Amino acid sequence: MLKGVAASPGIAIGKVFLYTKKFAEINTRNIDESMVKDEIAKFENAIKLTKEQIEKIKEKTEREFGKDKAEIFEAHLMLANDPELYDSVINMIKNEYVTADNAVNHVIEQHASMMESLDDKYLKERAVDLRDVGSRIINNLLGIVNVNLSELDEDVIIIAKDLTPSDTATMKKDKVLGFATDVGGRTSHTAIMARSLEIPAVVGTGNVTQNVAGGEIAIVDGNEGIVIINPSDDILKEYEDKLNKYKIRIEKLKELKDLPAVTTDGKQSMLVANIGTPKDVEGALKNGAEGIGLFRTEFLYMNRNDFPSEEEQFEAYKYVAEKMNGKPVTIRTLDIGGDKKLPYLNMPDEMNPFLGYRAIRL
Known part of the structure; x- marks a missing residue:
């Protein structure tokens, strides 16, 4: 188990x-100056194919799940079209005489590592997207086809x-x-x-x-x-x-989800949902929630190395409020402590942490 x-x-x-997934073996050998044009052409063809593939995935996702779910592939297209990444790869091929796949791998990893070192959680998560796009470009360069x-x-x-x-x-x-x-x-x-x-x-x-x-x-x-x-x-x-x-x-x-929440003696109640992340609001609405009774805010603080910015918190709460479109939303203050510890928040050891430094008492 x-x-x-x-x-x-x-x-x-x-x-x-x-x-x-098949592991792409990057060509680390140097190339002759005469091969530079060919490597650049290979890179440009791979970029073109990558953008076509992402566009198809975006259209399929939008068709099956809606525009919200397809937004991530808009971000992937922006990364594939990023002029800074493009120029960095071209310059590396031209100046260092390396293969296109080696240049892409180096540039993508360099930018992804930089993103991961930042304090902003949103940018940290974009490193995953950048590597996803980078892997697609490299696979297209090397002709690698993974299981579909x-x-x-x-x-x-x-x-x-x-x-x-x-x-x-x-x-x-x-x-x-x-x-x-x-x-x-x-x-x-x-x-x-x-x-x-x-x-x-x-x-x-x-x-x-x-x-x-x-x-x-x-x-x-x-x-x-x-x-x-x-x-x-x-x-x-x-x-x-x-x-x-x-x-x-x-x-x-x-x-029962679309029926009014009425007791047997005729008293009306509100059936509301508890959510733990902004995206959970979609499931709440799908299942007929009349509001959000508890929006847990710990998700903003977990799985990271520092506190979220004010803007990051605002965007998360704004997303839920807009999705609920006027229906009530109750946001719970941070409930950290006890069994939920943060690696970047030093807290004293206590006999009973649930009665000590926890949540609002912090």
């Missing part, structure tokens, strides 16, 4: 599909080190029972997409990929953050029963 972050609720039982998740022909549980925006956008959704990844947190792209697709997911397991070869039976419990590989007959039966009960419960709740 492996523990991770319960990223998207639900239970999935099925065959493992181990999603691995849009061609899945049976129901599977996808197990991967991580899933990029491109991976989740192109996968065949009706064949994916659940996700489990080595890395990621509740606010990672994989987690957000899993909740949006209502697919059970556990992320941040550390090493789930090292425990499978593909084809095993696995259980992904997105309610508890548990992944079980090759379960015993008893555990399998237990989870099959849980899954059936969960499905029945969800179907019953779906029938």
Whole structure:
């Protein structure tokens, strides 16, 4: 049994599909001056192909999930069109006589590392997008074709080190029972997409990929953050029963979601949702929430090395308020301390931290 972050609720039982990517072997050799033009032409062709691929993914995502979900690929297109990155690669090929793939790898990694060193969480996260675009350019340069998740022909549980925006956008959704990844947190792209697709997911397991070869039976419990590989007959039966009960419960709740919240003696109530990230508001609205009863703000402070800026907090709260379109939103003050510690906030050891330095008492 492996523990991770319960990223998207639900239970999935099925065959493992181990999603691995071919490792691009970068050509580190130097080239002759006579080859510079050819390498630049290869790079320009790869950039053109990359932009065409991203545009198709963006259109598909917008068609299937709406404009909001496709915005990330607008960012990918902007990165692919970035004149600074383009010029840096061209200059490196011209001045250092290196192959196009070597130049792209160097420039992308240099810029991504710089982004990761910044205090701004938004820019830190853009490093993932930049590497995603960079990998696509390099693969196009080297002719590497990875497994296409849009061609899945049976129901599977996808197990991967991580899933990029491109991976989740192109996968065949009706064949994916659940996700489990080595890395990621509740606010990672994989987690957000899993909740949006209502697919059970556990992320941040550390090493789930090292425990499978593909084809095993696995259980992904997105309610508890548990992944079980090759379960015993008893555990399998237990989870099959849980899954059936969960499905029945969800179907019953779906029938009720658009009905007014009225007690048997005729008193009207408001049915509101609790959310942990801005993107969770979409699920709340989809399920008929009349407001946000509790917006947990810890997500802004977790999985980072410093405090969020005022602007970052404002944008998160603004996003939810605008999505709720006048419906009430209650934002909870930061609830840190006790079992929720921040690496950049030194707090004293206490006999009972829940009664000490916690939340508003900080």
